[in-house]
Amino acid sequence: MMEKEMRRYVALELQHHVSHSDFVGINASDINYSAGRYDPSVKPPFDAGFEGIGEVIGLGLSASSRYTVGDTVAYFGSGAFAEYTVVPAKESVPVPSAKPEFLTLLVSGATAYIALKRLGDLAKSETVLVTAAAGGTGQFAVQFAKRAGCHVIGTCSSDEKAVFLKSIGCDRPINYAKEDLAKTLRKEYPQGVDVVYESVGGSVLELAVNSLATKGRLIVIGFISGYQTASGIPPFKGGTLPVKLLQKSASVRGFFLPHFLGDYREALTSMMQMFAKGELVCEVDCGDMAQEGKFVGLESVFRAVDYMYAGKNLGKVVVEVAPPNVGDSKL
Incomplete structure (x- = not known):
C-alpha cells in the first residue's frame, strides 16, 4: 500500500478543523469518559477519545490563516476515536511529522x-x-x-x-x-x-x-x-x-x-524541543506484542484499552487508525 494511502487526515473548517489522524492515543480515563463519569449529562451515542495526530485535508476561513492543506497537526480534545473529527483550530498544534511519539506528549x-x-x-x-x-x-x-x-x-x-x-x-x-x-x-x-x-x-x-x-x-x-x-x-x-x-x-x-490549559502550550513546546534534541524518550506501544497483533483501525481500540488495563503495555498505548477507502469518504 502506498504511503499516502496509509495516512489519516485532518481538515480545518472556519475556526474549527476536521481531523483525520494517523494515530490516536489510549488513556486510562477513556473508560471514565465512555461511562459518562466526566459529563453525566451526555447521552449515548457520543464521541470518545482524547487525542490524535494526522494531516490537514481541508481549511475554513479562520483556520486557513494558520494552516495549509497537507500540514501535520496534533490535537487534544474529545472525539478522537473517529476516522474524521472536527476540532477547533486553536486546539491544534503543528508537529513536524505524524510520528506516534508526538502523540504521547x-x-x-x-x-x-x-x-x-x-x-x-x-x-x-x-x-x-x-x-x-x-x-x-x-x-x-x-x-x-x-x-x-x-x-x-x-x-x-x-x-x-x-x-x-x-x-x-x-x-x-x-x-x-x-x-x-x-x-x-x-x-x-x-x-x-x-x-x-x-x-x-x-x-x-x-x-x-x-x-x-x-x-x-x-x-x-x-x-x-x-x-x-x-x-x-x-x-x-x-x-x-x-x-x-x-x-x-x-x-x-x-x-x-x-484545569491547567493555561500551561499547556508552553509545556508542549518545551517537550517537543526536548524530543527533537534527543533529550526526551517517548516510548510508544502499538500492540506489536499483543496476542491478536498490532492495534490498527478503530475496531482495535477496545483491544488496546483491555491491553492497557491488563498491565501489558510498556509506554503509551497508541492505535493506528487506517483511513477508509477513498470511495467511502463522507467528505
Missing part, C-alpha cells in the same frame, strides 16, 4: 510536565516516587523528576519494565510482582519520599501517604485501580489522613489536566 506528557512543575515543587536531591512508572504518563514523570536533579523510584510489574525504567534514568525501579513495595520503601527510604506522582489509587495510595517524608507532596493524577468498578473509585481508608498529613506537614494535591 498531548495528554500523558503534558500531565507529567505540568503536574510536577505546578504542584511538585521539586528541589534538587529530593526523592520522587512514581507509581505505574513504565506507563504512558509515568515514563515522563520519571524523566522530568530526573531532569530536576531528584532521586527517582519507579514501580512496575515486570523485569522488562524495570530495565526500561533504568534506561530512562530511574534510580530504583521496584518490580512489585517480585518485591514487597511497602517493605522495600521502609527499608531503603526510612526518611520517606518527598514527592509521589500517583495514578493507581486504593492500597497504593494508602501506602504512598504512609511513605511521605516531612513536608512531602502527593500528587493524585488518577486512580486506575478503581476505574473498572461500578463507581469508578477504588476504596480508600482515609480516616486517619488528617492526622498523618498534620504530623508530617504533608499535603495531597489533585491534578486534572483541563
